[in-house]
Amino acid sequence: MHNYKFIEHTADIAVELTASTIEELFLCAVDAWNKAMLDAEILYDDEKIKLDFEAESLEELLVNFLSEINYLFLTKKWFCTSAEDIKLIHTDKYKLTARLAGLIVDNSKIDFKEEIKAITYHQLEIKKINGKYTTRIVFDI
């Protein structure tokens, strides 16, 4: 179970994520990124991408993960439609493996709402409250 809610932000886009597990929180972040970019839903995909990351904190891992998805869109025109599988291991560092679904898009044919230019650390703190993982994330546009 996970959900996200866009909240008021004067200049950029802020979203609050809630999920039962850390993995779901990351899935939820991908959904929120997708929704921030596009109102319509793209129901098909033609390419899966596997990503591996490691970081010293969960926050750094989340920023790096979303930054990579954003980079793939901005430079390769590969738009992530969903995260299909996320695995997270915590040893001395946080390690993440993710399988993403998406497709190459033509910007001139799809009405993207915003250009997310960066994933920021502002107010980003992953916390466990009443058994649920939660965080706020701000996309710089």
Added chain:
Amino acid sequence: MLISGYEIEKITDYLWEIPKQGRMLVPGRIYTSKNMLEGSLQNDEALKQVANVAHLPGIQKYSLAMPDIHWGYGFPIGGVAATDFDEGVISPGGVGYDINCGVRLARTSLEFNEVKSKIDDIVKQFFKDVPTGVGSSGAIKKLPPKEIKNILINGSQWAVEHGFGNSDDIEYTEEKGKLIEADPDSVSERAIERGQDQAGTLGSGNHFLEIDVVDEIYDEKAADVFGIFKGQILILIHTGSRGLGYQVCDDYLKVLVKAEKKFNFNLPDRQLACAPIQSQEGQDYLHAMRCAANFAWNNRQIIMYLAKKSLLKTLNISESELDFKLIYDVCHNIAKIESHNIDGVKKKVCVHRKGATRAFPPGSEFIPNKYKDVGQPVLVPGDMGRYSFILSGTHKAMEETFGSSCHGAGRLQSRTKAKKSGKGRDLIKELQSQGISIQAKGYGTIAEEMPYAYKDVFDVVDIMHNSGISNKVAKIKPVGVIKG
């Protein structure tokens, strides 16, 4: 007066102070009014950010904020801080993601009355010729990394050398469109990749290309020197370093978060990540940031050229009839090494201007000869429905704000709220009824950028004028706008 948790002391009607407290190294000073303090700043985190910036090692005199101050990442937008060149730090949070986001103003010989009926056509042509919107690309052919590196070193000189403008344009660009000691080896491959097809593109958000008309002249002498007259058509460009600059900022935030820990600065906000200017990390960021700044100047230079071509084509006139000349190009997101008078001694400092414009005075060796009698043009865009301002730099700015002034209006409503406010209304028609022709990639952008979503830039500019930091020269009004 208690504002946003801080006891604020009045210095003058337009200057207010957060006294030094806790681990602050200097006091905070905000150019604002009682109304703004009790209004938009009452529940804003921006004042806390002014206080946070005062913790930066090596900060000189004050942590400053201009009247368009609002909440940002690390530094507030509208924040100015100078740090000691030898012992101070440099912080990407004091520059912002969009390195060298800035404004370029060009003049024409045209009068509004002559071209009134052609404004719609010009706007449509601009929209065809200047790529806008999410991931916009392809103004010029995609450039190989080697050519991007040349841009990173040479700034707008690259554009001029490749036929996108002339040498006069260089003269009238801050820093002549090129910061020296820019090192492309400090810029990641990823950043270069993001820039490869974005030279000459406007992008999205609040970036724009506008046709403006000179509406009111306040300072005849300065207006004359800048080549401005009432009723004249001007072209205003607002954009920055696009994805390349964002990637540089992103890359170095990671490096400097680690550096801040390594140097044990213990700052109150992670987004104030910084490193000593003289450290390897600090030097690498400085070299990369200068590259992104140069990319932005080149970007605005190409857009200006594309705008000229559009004007010539639509109006079917010759170059000499159009007489398209650059008035000035200023950056408002930057960190620069400058010399300033600190307690009576000239000192080398790193001036961070984040959402703040350089405003050098008459006689400055760093401004074009032609402007030496009146000071540097300071370009302050407002919103797309009301007006923007041209100011001039003053000696008081050199004494009080490290030669800095405001940069714009600042948002009043969130993008979501602005969209809600626009629901059920025909915003394009509303703008047309005010005499403004608009083209944008999406209707959402128009709703987000409507005048009601912004503060009145008049109030901001008035504070700068009344406090003597910059002088009002002219007010200009938009008649044609393209947005991303």
